[in-house]
Amino acid sequence: MADMQKLVILLKQIEDQLNRCTRCGMCQIVCPLYIQTGMESDVARGKLALLDGLLDNCFDDPYGTFRRLNRCLLCGACQVNCPSRVNTLEIFLKARVILTEIMGLSFGKRLLLRCMLSQPALFDKFVWWGSKLQKIIARPANKVTGTSCGRLLSPFIGSRHFIPIAQVPFHRHSQISNNRQKKNDLKVVFFIGCLIDKIFPKIAQAVVNICKFHKVDLLIPKNQACCGIPAIAAGDLKTFSNLVEQNTDSFASLDFDYIVTACATCTFSIKKIWPMMLPANSALKKKAEKIAAKTFDISEFLIHKVGLPPSSAMSVPKAVESVTYHDPCHLKKSLGIWQEPRALIKASSQVKFLEMTEADSCCGMGGSFNLQYYDLSAKIGSKKAENIRAADCSTVLTSCPACMLQLADILSTPKNNIKVRHVIEIYNNSLNFHNE
Ligand code: SF4
Ligand code: SF4
Known part of the structure; x- marks a missing residue:
């Protein structure tokens, strides 16, 4: 049985934010999930009401609340459309962390997040074996999209069509070297991100080519880790903090002006989630805030910091x-x-x-x-x-x-x-x- 007293004390941290919701229902018209299901617990208003109920001791079902909180795309449509400016994403993520602290992480998540994702070398090996095995357990599905579908995998992945793992992840490409131009003032760190590294290395190569073309001094630090979003979405603040620390350490010795990524989710994670979720006044939060201010999506960087060529x-x-x-x-x-x-x-x-x-x-x-x-x-x-x-x-x-x-x-x-x-x-x- 969860410790309800402790839970209520922890939820007090987000009480002010919860109180901003006026229950107007404007989030209903934009929530992609609610549009499909029509269920109040799927939309922001319903999720906030459930958290309020826990806080006010109206019921004692943190497990049910956690399950409903997890049924969310974290797309942010509710936040953008909220007339009361309720920061729904911050509430959802902080509530997931609080509920996880009370209920603990499941065995599967512990294994995946703490033993695998937080150890980039091990994660890399695991994905590498997956890239070898996929030929046996999957078969090509669609030539135009380049997808495969499950063969032996069908019981686990259903009818999904997926892009296969790259045979060689970007960080193992032998031709990668720091792309030092020495002609331009801009020194830029490239944060690759797991999906681009392991599934779409050609996108990373395009970033390298473009920076070379624009004479941008591109640095690709070794030992980059996941941006942490899968961990924080699962409520695992410990793994999230560990990943942020590994990444900030990998940038620490470098002299650079900006960080660029070609992944919208990594950019969002570094710019918004790192400073938002790390403990207030911690040294790591201060480092994360500095890095967040220097982080750009690649198209934003090219348009605003480099300029388009003639x-x-x-x-x-x-x-x-x-x-x-x-x-x-x-x-x-x-x-x-x-x-x-x-x-x-x-x-x-x-x-x-x-x-x-x-x-x-x-x-x-x-x-x-x-x-x-x-x-x-x-x-x-x-x-x-x-x-x-x-x-x-x-x-x-x-x-x-x-x-x-x-x-x-x-x-x-x-x-x-x-x-x-x-x-x-x-x-x-x-x-x-x-x-x-
Ligand atoms: S739009 Fe904002 S204030 Fe209105 S119900 Fe949704 S979260 Fe609450
Ligand atoms: S983040 Fe997206 S899916 Fe989740 S409640 Fe808001 S609009 Fe719905």
Whole structure:
């Protein structure tokens, strides 16, 4: 039985924030989950009411509350649409940490987060073995999206279509060296992120090429760890803090002006979640705040800190590709970045840009939400797939590798002819490297 007295004391930390909710219900109209289920416990208002109930001793079911809190994409749509400016994401994450402190981590999460994710070398080995085994346990599903589907894996992953793990993760590429140009004042650290490193190394290579083209001094610290979002989403503050510390240590000896990432979720995590979730006045929080202020999404960095090259620096297009763009929730809703990726797309020489309907609606990924609630995730995704198809494009672009996984899955039907790519890949292909 959970210690209810201790729980109430801990929940007092977020009482002021909970009290801001006026129960107006404006979050209902934008919550992708509530739109599917119509269940009050799925929307922010219902989740906040449950936390209030625990705090006021109206009921004593922290387990049920935790389960309902976890049924959330952490997309931030409720926060953006809240007239009372309730910081729902901060409340949800802090409440998950508090409830986990009372109830403990499950064995599976402990194994995955504390024994695997927090030890990058071990995690790397585990994923490497997965890359070898996947040929036996999965088979190609869709050539255009590059997805596979389960063979022996079907009992565990159902009908999912997934992008296979890369045979060589980016950090093991022999050609990686710090890309020191010595011609430009800008010194930039590249935070790779797990998905780009292990599934989409070509995106990381595009970042390296682009920085070289723009004569940006790019540093790629070794020993980078996960940005910590899977840990904090599971309520595991200990693993989260450990990962932030490993990352801040890996940057500590470097002299740099900015950190760039090509992953919307990593950018959101470093800029917002690191300073928000670390204990007040701790040395680590102070370090994290400094790093957060220097962190940029790659398209934001290129547009605001580097500038676009003249059209003469772009390659002559061989063919024009019609593209649309999906706004990752963590980039647009949480960080207000949506114009910059579009500016990069429009600057790219071989594309015709077509805006899709509801480009900023959630794709349904939501990290571990997709693993736990695949049916709901797929239902949310099917609306996104409809909008992508209606845009009449040959490629859907985005700025988040997690969204790319979901988009590839929802588009992987037998007749699909729409590719999924990162904005930065298109921009990289447009640059005329012979003119450097
Ligand atoms: S929109 Fe904001 S104030 Fe209104 S019910 Fe939702 S969280 Fe509460
Ligand atoms: S974060 Fe997204 S899924 Fe979660 S309650 Fe808010 S709108 Fe709904």
